[in-house]
Amino acid sequence: MSAAKIGRRGLLLVLSSPSGAGKTTLTRMLIERDPNISISVSATTRAPRASEVDGRDYLFVSAARFEEMVAKRELLEHASVFGNRYGTPRGPVEQALKSGRDVVSDIDWQGTQQLAERVRQDLVSVFILPPSMAVLESRLKRRAQDTDEVVHQRMAKSADEMSHWPEYDYVIVNHDLDESLGHVQAILTAERHRRERLVGLAAFVNRLRAGG
Amino acid sequence: MSAAKIGRRGLLLVLSSPSGAGKTTLTRMLIERDPNISISVSATTRAPRASEVDGRDYLFVSAARFEEMVAKRELLEHASVFGNRYGTPRGPVEQALKSGRDVVSDIDWQGTQQLAERVRQDLVSVFILPPSMAVLESRLKRRAQDTDEVVHQRMAKSADEMSHWPEYDYVIVNHDLDESLGHVQAILTAERHRRERLVGLAAFVNRLRAGG
Numbered sequence A, B: 001m002s003a004a005k006i007g008r009r010g011l012l013l014v015l016s017s018p019s020g021a022g023k024t025t026l027t028r029m030l031i032e033r034d035p036n037i038s039i040s041v042s043a044t045t046r047a048p049r050a051s052e053v054d055g056r057d058y059l060f061v062s063a064a065r066f067e068e069m070v071a072k073r074e075l076l077e078h079a080s081v082f083g084n085r086y087g088t089p090r091g092p093v094e095q096a097l098k099s100g101r102d103v104v105s106d107i108d109w110q111g112t113q114q115l116a117e118r119v120r121q122d123l124v125s126v127f128i129l130p131p132s133m134a135v136l137e138s139r140l141k142r143r144a145q146d147t148d149e150v151v152h153q154r155m156a157k158s159a160d161e162m163s164h165w166p167e168y169d170y171v172i173v174n175h176d177l178d179e180s181l182g183h184v185q186a187i188l189t190a191e192r193h194r195r196e197r198l199v200g201l202a203a204f205v206n207r208l209r210a211g212g
Helices: A023-033 A063-071 A090-098 A109-118 A133-143 A148-162 A177-192 A201-209 B023-033 B063-071 B090-098 B109-118 B133-143 B148-162 B177-192 B201-209
Strands: A012-016 A037-039 A075-081 A084-089 A102-105 A123-129 A170-173 B012-016 B037-039 B075-081 B084-089 B102-105 B123-129 B170-173
Touching: A012 A023, A012 A109, A012 A177, A023 A037, A023 A102, A023 A177, A063 A075, A063 A084, A075 A090, A075 A109, A084 A090, A090 A102, A109 A123, A123 A177, A123 B201, A133 A148, A148 B201, A170 A177, A177 B177, A201 B123, A201 B148, B012 B023, B012 B109, B012 B177, B023 B037, B023 B102, B023 B177, B063 B075, B063 B084, B075 B090, B075 B109, B084 B090, B090 B102, B109 B123, B123 B177, B133 B148, B170 B177
Parallel strands: A012 A102, A012 A123, A037 A102, A123 A170, B012 B102, B012 B123, B037 B102, B123 B170
Antiparallel strands: A075 A084, B075 B084
């Protein structure tokens, strides 16, 4: 009997961070390296950009369909950003968790609060912090040709977002992407061995104790 | 500011397993590879063996001194085994945890139950299982020239001990020592990033938000 055969419930990993702290890069690196984790594709009412593929980048839906999803509790969390609606479809996440596959989502603290109520036992939440505001500023400046004013608005928003670290299970200060990825992977490995997730363990130990 | 400078409280890692499942080997491998974790040295009333060093292998104490340690609550847990007393001294563990160093102990489920009451927040408990009774039997036979009867008594005792897996935070099925060591190390890395242990984090985030 191999360890892989002990039935395990999947987990929902949430990586949140103030913008510029690295959650999007870390999420991408993680799914590239780990075959058992896939990204949760959000539903949105905003129009697709030229490069975006429906079902891969987002599930593009009408405002009416989005309202229906909310009413029918088909979303685990949802929010409005600049007049557009975003949400996490419940079905694909529940299907993955039931079959022992993990899901990662890079939503913000507001979405995480909603998830925490709905998938409590399955949720593993990680908050990523920048090592300093100077590093955050240089990352925000590097990735966009924004005016100084826009960068400063983002810095102020980031400082606000940071105040939500106490709502997360784990906190990582992102000095170095590879090091931080290693920490996220260790969290995944550890959480996959949490007793509550190993739903096949009682049966396994009973077989062992019976001499198996 | 480096991650190492964020104040962290140490943790007490307990590795338990039925005899023959690998906890002692894993504990030794772990402390050889990780400079931030040291083993908890037990106090005992039994006589030292020729190869044993006082203070390294055990703290050898008289029965009267052991009673005094119990009475003065100087032990985090204690037990009697074949007429000898064994216990975990509180002082060295508390000192290590306060200064952000981790401690590992390979006590059994009875000791873990006592620890759980006394160091709840600091305790990380891992239960190691053999992949099968056949593997357990061959490990028990390999390491000692015991009679078949003694081996079978140990197997029965092991089967009893296995029933305590639901009292642990994590469970690892030990198919392969290196793989299992990797899992234990991942658990350590993850637990070192748990929000509750990062006692310096509030101050760090406050400095960040103030523009640091």
